[in-house]
Amino acid sequence: MTDQPSTERRRRKGLDSPTLSDVAREAGVSSITVSRALNDPDSVRANTRKKIEAAIDKVGYVRNMVAGSLASASSRFIPVIVPSLSNVVFVEVIQGLQATFEQHGYQILLGNTDYSMKREEELIRTFLGWSPTALVTTGLRHQESLSNLLARYQRPLVEIMELGDAIDMNVGMSHYQAGHCMADHLVSRGYRRILYAGTQMQGNYRTRQRYEGHRERLLQAGLDAPLMEWQSPSHFELGATALDAALSEYPDIEAIHFTDDVMASGALLHATKKGLKIPEDIAIAGFTGLPFGQALSPRLTTVVSPREAIGRLAATQIITRLQGQQPKQRSIDVGFELIVGESS
Amino acid sequence: MTDQPSTERRRRKGLDSPTLSDVAREAGVSSITVSRALNDPDSVRANTRKKIEAAIDKVGYVRNMVAGSLASASSRFIPVIVPSLSNVVFVEVIQGLQATFEQHGYQILLGNTDYSMKREEELIRTFLGWSPTALVTTGLRHQESLSNLLARYQRPLVEIMELGDAIDMNVGMSHYQAGHCMADHLVSRGYRRILYAGTQMQGNYRTRQRYEGHRERLLQAGLDAPLMEWQSPSHFELGATALDAALSEYPDIEAIHFTDDVMASGALLHATKKGLKIPEDIAIAGFTGLPFGQALSPRLTTVVSPREAIGRLAATQIITRLQGQQPKQRSIDVGFELIVGESS
DNA sequence: CTGAAAGCGCTAACAC
DNA sequence: GTGTTAGCGCTTTCAG
Numbered sequence: 001m002t003d004q005p006s007t008e009r010r011r012r013k014g015l016d017s018p019t020l021s022d023v024a025r026e027a028g029v030s031s032i033t034v035s036r037a038l039n040d041p042d043s044v045r046a047n048t049r050k051k052i053e054a055a056i057d058k059v060g061y062v063r064n065m066v067a068g069s070l071a072s073a074s075s076r077f078i079p080v081i082v083p084s085l086s087n088v089v090f091v092e093v094i095q096g097l098q099a100t101f102e103q104h105g106y107q108i109l110l111g112n113t114d115y116s117m118k119r120e121e122e123l124i125r126t127f128l129g130w131s132p133t134a135l136v137t138t139g140l141r142h143q144e145s146l147s148n149l150l151a152r153y154q155r156p157l158v159e160i161m162e163l164g165d166a167i168d169m170n171v172g173m174s175h176y177q178a179g180h181c182m183a184d185h186l187v188s189r190g191y192r193r194i195l196y197a198g199t200q201m202q203g204n205y206r207t208r209q210r211y212e213g214h215r216e217r218l219l220q221a222g223l224d225a226p227l228m229e230w231q232s233p234s235h236f237e238l239g240a241t242a243l244d245a246a247l248s249e250y251p252d253i254e255a256i257h258f259t260d261d262v263m264a265s266g267a268l269l270h271a272t273k274k275g276l277k278i279p280e281d282i283a284i285a286g287f288t289g290l291p292f293g294q295a296l297s298p299r300l301t302t303v304v305s306p307r308e309a310i311g312r313l314a315a316t317q318i319i320t321r322l323q324g325q326q327p328k329q330r331s332i333d334v335g336f337e338l339i340v341g342e343s344s
Numbered sequence: 345m346t347d348q349p350s351t352e353r354r355r356r357k358g359l360d361s362p363t364l365s366d367v368a369r370e371a372g373v374s375s376i377t378v379s380r381a382l383n384d385p386d387s388v389r390a391n392t393r394k395k396i397e398a399a400i401d402k403v404g405y406v407r408n409m410v411a412g413s414l415a416s417a418s419s420r421f422i423p424v425i426v427p428s429l430s431n432v433v434f435v436e437v438i439q440g441l442q443a444t445f446e447q448h449g450y451q452i453l454l455g456n457t458d459y460s461m462k463r464e465e466e467l468i469r470t471f472l473g474w475s476p477t478a479l480v481t482t483g484l485r486h487q488e489s490l491s492n493l494l495a496r497y498q499r500p501l502v503e504i505m506e507l508g509d510a511i512d513m514n515v516g517m518s519h520y521q522a523g524h525c526m527a528d529h530l531v532s533r534g535y536r537r538i539l540y541a542g543t544q545m546q547g548n549y550r551t552r553q554r555y556e557g558h559r560e561r562l563l564q565a566g567l568d569a570p571l572m573e574w575q576s577p578s579h580f581e582l583g584a585t586a587l588d589a590a591l592s593e594y595p596d597i598e599a600i601h602f603t604d605d606v607m608a609s610g611a612l613l614h615a616t617k618k619g620l621k622i623p624e625d626i627a628i629a630g631f632t633g634l635p636f637g638q639a640l641s642p643r644l645t646t647v648v649s650p651r652e653a654i655g656r657l658a659a660t661q662i663i664t665r666l667q668g669q670q671p672k673q674r675s676i677d678v679g680f681e682l683i684v685g686e687s688s
Numbered sequence: 689c690t691g692a693a694a695g696c697g698c699t700a701a702c703a704c
Numbered sequence: 705g706t707g708t709t710a711g712c713g714c715t716t717t718c719a720g
Contacts, residue, residue, distance in 0.1 A: 374706070380706085415698040
């Protein structure tokens, strides 16, 4: 009765897919050797490896990642928390992260907060239950309880998009400087009555920072820094609406600095349709450097943020740490670039 | 020696976060009761539940999803395989899926095939190792070995975007009909020399199907159905390039039916910049119904596909099955809608 | 380079 | 409604 391993009652549930020990039996080795062949092929003799590979094919083995993660107390999951997928910016960041992680066998776990810090905390707490290898989240501001949790978190953590006082690592750019830079451009172009148009600025700290930078530059130049804000998500139509509202609220406005290219493009198209000359009647500027802004005529003046690079660099920071090395810098400033189109 | 559970040597690794039995001990119940309180609160008496909740807070318990998935041979993961994230269409589908799955506590595992069927198979095989609850993949065509695998797969599976002979469930639309519909519109508008402009049609079956529908309609009308194809991914600039190439290859062309709104919009903007009158000099049509096409003037004529609805419906099909019911229909046609802008 | 034993933390199955 | 027992399939640890 002690010895019938191959006919033992198999599993409680119906799924009787082959396991490591099925492969091991087939290959005539122990299951730990198969495990090694899978996780670190070089630690097994070439000949043994070959037998194991043949056995895997023969029995049709599919690796059970769940069991592996439980035993090692670590999955190959890396949660990535972003505030929105409606904003292309985050999609591009995700592409950068995914491309890099994929090469190293890590899988993203996507979380969408909808700009809610409460949701961010819930998501991260849930993801922690998956024994993630590392964590990527957006922004430097979190609920206090989450900040405490993350401060105690023992694995690589990158906060992306913004620059500042990060918990662990950080990849981003200064939105304050980006706003300042664009304002500087507008001022030096000779515009004096310049409006900033934003949306949902209470939940989006980066938008607020861009406005702050903008405002600082205008004040330096002795100018007012009026602000108009909307509460709907950024959208082409909102740009059109915003243009109309701006012109009626500030009839003598010369330039509008929009919080992103989507609104700016919507406004630009709407202005053209209304017969306004750009930039003579009204100058328009955006932020992000999205392709359609550059396809318009006049071409949109904007500040390009390197979205995919943020993703790649964040992933690289993590991979470096997972390989036991220390990245050269804990905080990476990806910078930005002013693109002067014909819209200003 | 038999009885010192609370001081036993805890865990092999440093991570000594509290476990279910810590909570159970604290609450004075058995761990299975805690498990029940977590998974099916109604199966536990209110009073017991309260004690357990207090204990969870007290010890700072974080649920280990990995262990749960191993024991139950099922995770709450649902892989979603898409060909690209550069195409907004798939991002919107993902948003629809995510919103619905999230409400039911399922987590998406995102896989990007880059239009490679080989990659699709690799991704799905890997994801299978996570004991997923269900599967969502794009298109009806797969590598044969994958089709075989999926046919044997015992859990809910939805193939999205296209309509046809699905393995299990199916949510999508007829791209053939969409192409046919747009061609019909152009023909009935009186255009006779109509070009179809596509990209990467060998890897993208849906684009091919739209062309087939287009072609069929033109042939019915006794017209030629010339096709121009590019190999780079769709992009605004490619639309501009395509317009120039089309005008030089077919100088007397009257209308161009683009495979998507991105190319069509790029062409439209480029045509306007060149001083061409739309639709008098050249009519332009797209596919998908993206917001920027509708923000242009002239507004882009296009066929709208309900992207987010595809995601929501696919998720709903799966949820229904997971709740033990049979969805009303195995295959859902989400349809499409012709939007006649001023570009045709 | 390979193996034996002992769990990882949870839930299925069956009692009571 | 709650408890006992026995794994889920893998990797860690410690030998050799």
